[in-house]
Amino acid sequence: MPRIVVDVMLKPEILDPQGKAIVGALPRLGFTEFSAVRQGKRFELTVDGEVTDEILAKAREAAETMLSNPVIEDVVNVEVVAD
Amino acid sequence: MPRIVVDVMLKPEILDPQGKAIVGALPRLGFTEFSAVRQGKRFELTVDGEVTDEILAKAREAAETMLSNPVIEDVVNVEVVAD
Amino acid sequence: MSEISTGSTTEAAESAKKFNIDTVENAAKTPDVELPWAELGLKQNEFDDVVKVLGRRPTGAELAMYSVMWSEHCSYKSSKNHLRQFGSKVTEEMKKDMLVGIGENAGVTNLGDGWAVTFKIESHNSPSFVEPYQGAATGIGGIVRDIISMGARPVAVMDPLRFGAIDHPDTARVMHGAVAGIGGYGNSLGLPNIGGEMVFDAVYQGNPLVNALAVGVMRHEDIRLANASGKGNKVVLFGARTGGDGIGGASVLASESFDDTKPSKRPAVQVGDPFAEKVLIECCLELFKGSLVEGIQDLGAAGISCATSELASNGDGGMQVELTSVLLRDPTLTPGEILMSESQERMMAVVTPENIAAFEAVMEKWAVEYSWLGEVTDTGRLIITWEGEVIVDVDPRTVAHDGPVYDRPYARPQWQDALQADTFTGSVQDGGRPASAEDIKAAVLELIASPNMCSKDWITNQYDRYVGGNTALAFPDDAGVVRVDEETGLGVALATDANGRYTFLDPFHGAQLALAEAYRNVATSGAVPMAVSDCLNFGSPEDPDVMWQLAESIRGLSDACMELGIPVTGGNVSLYNQTGTTPIHPSPVVAVLGKLDDVARRTPSGWKEDGQAIYLLGTTADELDGSEWANLRGHLGGLPPKVVLSAERALGEILINASRDGMVDAAHDLSEGGLAAALVESSLRYNTGARIALDEVAARDGVDAFTLLFSESQARAIVAVPRSEEIRFTDMCTARNFPAARIGVVDAASGSLDLQGQFSVPLDELREAHEATLPKYFG
Amino acid sequence: MTETPLIGEVSSGVASAALSGARIGVVTFPGTLDDRDAARAVRLAGATAVELWHGDNELADVDAVVIPGGFSYGDYLRAGAISRFAPLMSRIVDAANSDAKLPVLGICNGFQILTEAHLLPGSMIKNDHLKFLCRDQVLRVENNTTAWTNAYAAGQEITVPLKNQDGQYIADEKTLDALEAEGRVAFRYVGMNPNGSRRDIAGITNAAGNVVGLMPHPEHAIEVGYGPDHTGTDGLGFFTSVLNTLLGGK
Ligand SMILES: Nc1ncnc2c1ncn2[C@@H]1O[C@H](COP(=O)(O)OP(=O)(O)O)[C@@H](O)[C@H]1O
């Protein structure tokens, strides 16, 4: 079944406490290659049947109104993934 | 600066309480197109400089060992995104 | 909601086609089919018993049921013979307030005024090692469902924990996960966490102990039992959908399936959904309020196998269930897997036909999914069908109650005598016992900063202790106290305790010491001890050494309960806690519940009023074997402190009377870390100093200052007495012939703990030492 | 005899008829936890608590509304994100913005819901230390002119429990500056900032002063002995404040 992936990240100007903790911990495990980490959310919406343009538009709308809070987050990606 | 995106989802057989709550709420907002929702995590790792194969391999390793909990999660995607 | 039921029935019906259903009829015709009973954990003799009971080979689904219900976890086959003592060593007096005893989901104790209380402690040890967050979270979830299924509103939780060495790299993983999981789940349910334990010891490295206690209250008329009575009443399953959780072994039921493309992926761990459970709690309470269920059972280990067989065998004895009606999260589950699934946040209930509509209305209100599975019958058989075809036809008693029982061999370990002979006093590790003021001060600071004696704030700050508005005492006080009735102030106190080192040295007395300490903690808060629940964490019962530890602990605990006059109302046994052949220390965690007629009278563990007199109750002997001090020096041997239950009882009565009559403003019992720990804790509680003089008591008891401070002699407490109450208080102690020595006075202005003739330490320095340890290791 | 530390003495006197006539709604969502506590606070302040259900479509003639704490919808997705769409929330938003200026107090999860519903600016993210934290927290009352704070003195320090995981208040600099300039920061953390909130903000008000939200829990500091150790009843002022407002006192 096809899925629509929605990616949501905190706005760049907001310090992300989880990302900060991860980037602090990485070097202790020997990972020194990454200068910053940010943690966001990935949603997978399953659609029964074909993903029409309308359905994709609906997913965009859901992403903007409910899956993200525009005060602090950006929807960075909405795309269809086939299985 | 280039970033490496790592996507982590709960294994399909594992209960996702968050996704369950979201899929229950969507119809109340008029979104009836989605039969299931799963919520996962998206990480963006910033690399200073070029993303070599080694660095990508390191990112894969970090994804498997630290960014995900292999007991309940799968790393579903590791990819380079240019800005 | 009906559309969901229909939807899933179709789904199930489709998936049914994929299965080669092993019906009862088929089983009767094909006696020689190979069944994977060994893979499911049954022994040859046990499988033979199943065949005997049924008079034929079991079907795949029946095999699934028997194998889970006859497992150690569900059938208590190794411990049952010993556990009987909890039921037999009880006087009429002890039964007086027991409304429901051992055997139900949790025991129920009468609190008076029409109130009843139910509590129980359980383990979730191995899941918490594999995946600490979810393991601990679902541990809380499971014990809370036990409490709901008695008809009670859960009102608080507690969490006795034992982890590996504090500096072992894996300990942080388990600690972070388990504490966050307990907090994450309990906080989301709106249940205050009111106490617990935290012990670090290398013996728990591969087997951390995550025990969870829940307590609930109800009116007498709301008590519900897990039984299915009334022919024609409907059986309903509600809450979360059934997934493939916890069925590891069941996937070997290959005979159920001929479709080898079937994904055999089953979750390695269960994920809890605290939101779903919170809704389930409210939903159940609304059902109870409307008297809408006749019987109710939570689904824990063994899931539907357990719920159907227990409900049926405790009721009129018959039930008919259509398994394809179960709402599934994973449509590929086979019948046996559905029966064995341990998916969380589910309940099963029995509802009369007249109440169906009202029941459904409650489900709709809370948006809880449910499906009607079948009905109660009077056939004495539990019949489970799959699309109408009979796949289970059993006498439910044989599944739920007539499991195997073993008299496992046990014997006092060969090494026990040598262990007991190796006392701390005079050992190499005891060399250079602190004697100078300087050394004793350093020892006190070392003690209160040590992993087991340090402040538990790092843990308890992650727990909501306020929710509900009825928490009268919580950590770091000796017992948690919760108000039950807002009008009268009636309330309950709870404490849990265990000392694995004591129990290792002497299992009989070690278990008694755990009880004595929990009893003392409850009495210290001012409550009258009433009932006991226990969680017996041990190694493999197939090891005669361990079996002896278990047998001795149960014998000791049951004897002591009898002597203290408080019955065991429920509990849990967790065996096979070992790494390779090395078992954990025997760890019988004992929870004592007490009652306060008015929680306004509860006694906190710290003093705050300047000038109040500080008394030490009880006497001190050189009892350092198994102590925290010996542990810090790396010694474990000898005999644990002596248990004198009559003294515990006398001390308890003094503390309870003193609280009721307003004779003490603070009380703190002495346990691990002895007087040194207690003085520091009572000073730090409200940041109020004290001046203490030890010479007189030391002389009275014939011990030196160090021993007085660090020995772990039992039946002791310190109290702060208002000046105006001193005579009344000391008269009471004298009348009861209980030693009470005035050892000092509260000194609010000093800001320090002053042990006269020894040393004085600023409270800030004590606090710093006490509170830095967990943050240092765990961030 | 020194005062025994008794608990359970309710410090408010017997409610006057005028007070108990005030009807204060307490909203329950699935997963709400502190609703009974909020109702108790309303009662102890002398008013009548009215249960409101998230799915209801009307406000049952209440004079004010408390949106209590908890984990509505498990805090899944984002704290308050799903609750914000409840039918009752639309009524509350309308009434709060109407000329009648319905007093609304959002505590903890209630505050998060109010920001998700855009009744209050900004939002909450995870605590900077990433853990759930329960502690007795000192707050300074920065604005004592709102419907929910007028019983306090300006600058008064009060101690109430704080307990949350997603309590870090954030807003963009422009919004923060505006809040400061308009005196809409209602409470600030004192002594320590427990979660990394911008400018130590613990609670804010809307411009009209009828909608207040804060992360700490005044409803857990209303009875001696069941709240913070030393003070215990500092939170009661929220509930007496709104009665002042309703009775036209302020
Ligand atoms: N894991 C925990 N969860 C909650 N409370 C805890 C935990 N561990 C310890 N505590 C609390 O910390 C305090 C001190 O613990 P402890 O020294 O074991 O008490 P005691 O010696 O009186 O049994 C008690 O109030 C206890 O309930």
Ligand SMILES: [Mg+2]
């Ligand atoms: Mg104690």
